[in-house]
Amino acid sequence: MSRIDRILASAEQHCREQGARMTPRRRQVMNLLLAQAGPQSAYQLLDQFKDRYQSNAQPPTIYRALDFLVQQGLAHRLSSTNxxxxxxxxxxxxxxxxTVFLLCDECGGVQETPLAGAAVSELEQTLDTLGFEIQQEPLLEVHGRCANCAL
Amino acid sequence: MSRIDRILASAEQHCREQGARMTPRRRQVMNLLLAQAGPQSAYQLLDQFKDRYQSNAQPPTIYRALDFLVQQGLAHRLSSTNxxxxxxxxxxxxxxxxTVFLLCDECGGVQETPLAGAAVSELEQTLDTLGFEIQQEPLLEVHGRCANCAL
DNA sequence: GAAGGTTATGTTATAACATAACAGATAAGG
DNA sequence: CCTTATCTGTTATGTTATAACATAACCTTC
Ligand SMILES: [Zn+2]
Ligand SMILES: [Zn+2]
Ligand SMILES: [Zn+2]
Ligand SMILES: [Zn+2]
Structure with missing residues (x-):
C-alpha cells in the first residue's frame, strides 16, 4: 500500500466519521493533490484531471471537489497564491x-507547520478582548525563502 | 484640514523619506481608499476612479497604484477577499x-490590529528553527463576526 | 537646455481565477 | 418503491489580474 493510498484511506475514514461522502470525483481530485509535491492552481488540477480521468471536465467539477476537501480539512487553499x-x-x-504555511517564492514549495501554542492563545486573547468571534481557523501564509533555496 | 488630508500629508512625508514618488494618480487612488470605511475591490475602485478622476481609466491604472501603495505600506491587500x-x-x-486583520463576514468591515509581541517572536523563532527567511511581513486574515454584529 | 537613462502612465488585449444557473443523475431514508 | 437531498454535467458568464508595447514625465549629466 503506497503512501498515497494510506492517506486516501485515512481521508475516507475521516469522511465516514463526519458523515461526509468521499465520492469518486472527490477522491480523484484528492489523489491529484497527493500525487504532487507542491501546491497547484485549480486550473492546473483541471488539466491533470482531464488528462487522467475525464477529458471534457469543466472548472466547476474541480472547484466543487476542492471546496469539499477544504471544508473537510483534507486540503488547504492558499489565498495569497490561489x-x-x-x-x-x-x-x-x-x-x-x-497553522502556518511557509511559501518559498524561489522554488514555489510550501511547508505546513503548527504555530507554537502560546502564540495561538495570545491571538485568541486578542480576539476575545475585541469581542470578535472567529469562524474559520485562520491560516497564516508567510512568504520568503526556504532553507534549501537559501544555501 | 480634514482627516483625509492629514493622512495624505503623512503618506507623502513617508514617500519623501523613502525616495518614492507620490504622483497624482497614486494620490487619487489613496484618496479613494481613505474616503471609504471598509475594504474595496480593485474594480470598485476603478469605477470610482472613473467617476471622479478619469472616465476612461483602465485596470492597470488602478492595479499599479495599488501595488505601489501596498509596497509602501500605505495600503493593504486582503488576499482572502481580493x-x-x-x-x-x-x-x-x-x-x-x-499585523492581524479581523474580517467580519456579516458586515464586511475590517479591523486592523497588532498581534501581541510574544506571539510575533514565537513565530519568528519557529521560522528561524526551520531556516526560513521571511521576505514580506506576514499578515493574518481572520474571518468571523465582529463585536457589533454579534449583538 | 539637449541627450539619454529611468520611472510612470496610457492603451489594447488577454490571461487567470471563480461562480451562477439549471438539468439530469445518484444516493439515503422511510 | 417513492421522496428528498446531494452530487454531477454542462453552458455560460462574471471577476480579478497582468502582458506587452507605446508614450510621456522626470532626472541627471554634460
Ligand atoms: Zn493541514
Ligand atoms: Zn525554496
Ligand atoms: Zn497597516
Ligand atoms: Zn460586523
Missing part, C-alpha cells in the same frame, strides 16, 4: 489552530 | 510585524 494542496497532517489529527 | 484598504496606522509608524 493555490491548493493536500493537508500535510491528515493522518495525525491535530486540527489547525494556528 | 480587497484593498488604507492602512489604519499610517500616522503612527509602528511597522507591521504581526
Amino acid at each position: 493555490q491548493y494542496l493536500a493537508c500535510d497532517h491528515i493522518t495525525c489529527r491535530h486540527g489547525h489552530k494556528g | 480587497q484593498y484598504l488604507a492602512c489604519d496606522h499610517i500616522t503612527c509608524r509602528h511597522g507591521h510585524k504581526g
Whole structure:
C-alpha cells in the first residue's frame, strides 16, 4: 500500500466519521493533490484531471471537489497564491489552530507547520478582548525563502 | 484640514523619506481608499476612479497604484477577499510585524490590529528553527463576526 | 537646455481565477 | 418503491489580474 493510498484511506475514514461522502470525483481530485509535491492552481488540477480521468471536465467539477476537501480539512487553499494542496497532517489529527504555511517564492514549495501554542492563545486573547468571534481557523501564509533555496 | 488630508500629508512625508514618488494618480487612488470605511475591490475602485478622476481609466491604472501603495505600506491587500484598504496606522509608524486583520463576514468591515509581541517572536523563532527567511511581513486574515454584529 | 537613462502612465488585449444557473443523475431514508 | 437531498454535467458568464508595447514625465549629466 503506497503512501498515497494510506492517506486516501485515512481521508475516507475521516469522511465516514463526519458523515461526509468521499465520492469518486472527490477522491480523484484528492489523489491529484497527493500525487504532487507542491501546491497547484485549480486550473492546473483541471488539466491533470482531464488528462487522467475525464477529458471534457469543466472548472466547476474541480472547484466543487476542492471546496469539499477544504471544508473537510483534507486540503488547504492558499489565498495569497490561489493555490491548493493536500493537508500535510491528515493522518495525525491535530486540527489547525494556528497553522502556518511557509511559501518559498524561489522554488514555489510550501511547508505546513503548527504555530507554537502560546502564540495561538495570545491571538485568541486578542480576539476575545475585541469581542470578535472567529469562524474559520485562520491560516497564516508567510512568504520568503526556504532553507534549501537559501544555501 | 480634514482627516483625509492629514493622512495624505503623512503618506507623502513617508514617500519623501523613502525616495518614492507620490504622483497624482497614486494620490487619487489613496484618496479613494481613505474616503471609504471598509475594504474595496480593485474594480470598485476603478469605477470610482472613473467617476471622479478619469472616465476612461483602465485596470492597470488602478492595479499599479495599488501595488505601489501596498509596497509602501500605505495600503493593504486582503488576499482572502481580493480587497484593498488604507492602512489604519499610517500616522503612527509602528511597522507591521504581526499585523492581524479581523474580517467580519456579516458586515464586511475590517479591523486592523497588532498581534501581541510574544506571539510575533514565537513565530519568528519557529521560522528561524526551520531556516526560513521571511521576505514580506506576514499578515493574518481572520474571518468571523465582529463585536457589533454579534449583538 | 539637449541627450539619454529611468520611472510612470496610457492603451489594447488577454490571461487567470471563480461562480451562477439549471438539468439530469445518484444516493439515503422511510 | 417513492421522496428528498446531494452530487454531477454542462453552458455560460462574471471577476480579478497582468502582458506587452507605446508614450510621456522626470532626472541627471554634460
Ligand atoms: Zn493541514
Ligand atoms: Zn525554496
Ligand atoms: Zn497597516
Ligand atoms: Zn460586523
